[in-house]
Amino acid sequence: MKIITNFDFPPIGTRDMDWSAIDDSTYGGEPNDRIGYGPTRESAILDLINQFADDLFPDMPSYDLCSAVNPDLWSAYCALKNRPNDQSFVWSEADVVQAIDEMYNVPTPAKV
Numbered sequence: 001m002k003i004i005t006n007f008d009f010p011p012i013g014t015r016d017m018d019w020s021a022i023d024d025s026t027y028g029g030e031p032n033d034r035i036g037y038g039p040t041r042e043s044a045i046l047d048l049i050n051q052f053a054d055d056l057f058p059d060m061p062s063y064d065l066c067s068a069v070n071p072d073l074w075s076a077y078c079a080l081k082n083r084p085n086d087q088s089f090v091w092s093e094a095d096v097v098q099a100i101d102e103m104y105n106v107p108t109p110a111k112v
Helices: 041-056 071-081 093-103
Strands: 003-007 019-023 036-038
Touching (some): 003 041, 071 093
Antiparallel strands (some): 019 036
16 A cells, blocks of 8 residues: 545635545546545545555444544543644544553453
8 A cells, every 4th residue: 555645725614625645556536436535644544544444344443533533532632741732643542542541551451
C-alpha cells in the first residue's frame, strides 16, 4: 500500500474534507475507488485505512479519532500529557484509554 495525500481545500462551508488520501496501488479514478477524507492529513489516512479494514476484517471495530468520537476523553488526555488539544494526531479512543491506563499503571486484563 502506498498512500498519497492531498490538501484539497474545497470551496464548501465545512473544513471536514480538506484532506484526501488514496492508495496509489489500487486507485484508478473509478467512482467506486476508495478515497479517505478528513479535516487533517492523518484523519484522511485513517478514513482510507478504515475502508480497507471493513473489507478485510468486517467484525473489527472502526478506529475513529478519539478527538471526534469522545472529545471529553481526548481533552482530559491532552491535559494529562500537557499537550495542545488539537485534532491532528491519530489516536483512537482505545489508544487513549490504554495510554491513560499505562500512565496510572492500571494492569491490563489477561487474555483468555
